[in-house]
Amino acid sequence: MKTTANIFVISGPSGSGKSTLLKRLFNDYPGIFGFSISHTTRGPRPKEENGVDYHFVTKEAMEAEVADGKFIESATFSGNMYGTSIKAVKDVVDVGKVCILDIDMQGVKAVKNTDLEPKYIFVQPPSVEILEQRLRGRGTEKEEAVLARLEASKAEMAYAQEPSAYDHIIINDDLEAAYKELLSAIFEQQQ
Numbered sequence: 001m002k003t004t005a006n007i008f009v010i011s012g013p014s015g016s017g018k019s020t021l022l023k024r025l026f027n028d029y030p031g032i033f034g035f036s037i038s039h040t041t042r043g044p045r046p047k048e049e050n051g052v053d054y055h056f057v058t059k060e061a062m063e064a065e066v067a068d069g070k071f072i073e074s075a076t077f078s079g080n081m082y083g084t085s086i087k088a089v090k091d092v093v094d095v096g097k098v099c100i101l102d103i104d105m106q107g108v109k110a111v112k113n114t115d116l117e118p119k120y121i122f123v124q125p126p127s128v129e130i131l132e133q134r135l136r137g138r139g140t141e142k143e144e145a146v147l148a149r150l151e152a153s154k155a156e157m158a159y160a161q162e163p164s165a166y167d168h169i170i171i172n173d174d175l176e177a178a179y180k181e182l183l184s185a186i187f188e189q190q191q
């Protein structure tokens with residue numbers, strides 16, 4: 001089955017259902033899709049392999065590549081740098097897979113400043129109230145984090161309304177219907 005692009009950006013507020021949809025996609029179409037491998041300056045944990053779990057690099061090397069514009073985005077968490085390089089995305093395509101980038105709004109904007117030409121898909125919750133229910137239902141965040149995610153979702157939803165922000169907006173109300181929409185955005189339709 002042919003896809004409509006080699007790279008897909010999937011974005012949407014935390015709790016909108018990106019992981020749920022992607023898990024199903026990867027399960028139903030094994031071997032077709034891949035995630036890019038991120039870089040980090042933190043040391044590998046036991047069993048983590050360089051070039052598999054992460055590209056483990058030094059701070060100096062990563063800072064130089066970031067300054068050189070080789071990264072889509074990078075950020076520092078608890079003293080360690082993390083980021084996705086443009087090459088890491090191209091590497092997925094080079095091995096014959098379709099690259100899926102699961103990123104937030106800042107990431108989407110950053111991808112737009114690269115030469116990658118993905119299709120942009122936004123996964124939207126039916127309403128903020130339902131998003132809140134799902135975030136609480138997932139039970140993975142503390143109250144503060146739930147509130148921060150709900151607050152961030154406002155800007156994500158507003159950006160998605162801009163005409164050229166996304167190629168497809170999928171409203172994740174009924175999961176079956178949303179998954180079908182995802183498939184039709186990703187796969188070329190047979191006539």
Ligand SMILES: Nc1ncnc2c1ncn2[C@@H]1O[C@H](COP(=O)(O)OP(=O)(O)OP(=O)(O)O)[C@@H](O)[C@H]1O
Pocket residue numbers: 012013014015016017018019020021134135137138172173174175176178
């Ligand atoms: N259509 C749906 N109907 C009901 N519940 C759903 C639906 N889609 C997802 N959920 C549930 O909502 C919660 C959030 O979904 P998920 O974890 O996939 O969101 P996410 O967008 O990947 O979030 P994050 O960006 O934080 O990783 C999960 O508990 C999931 O089971």
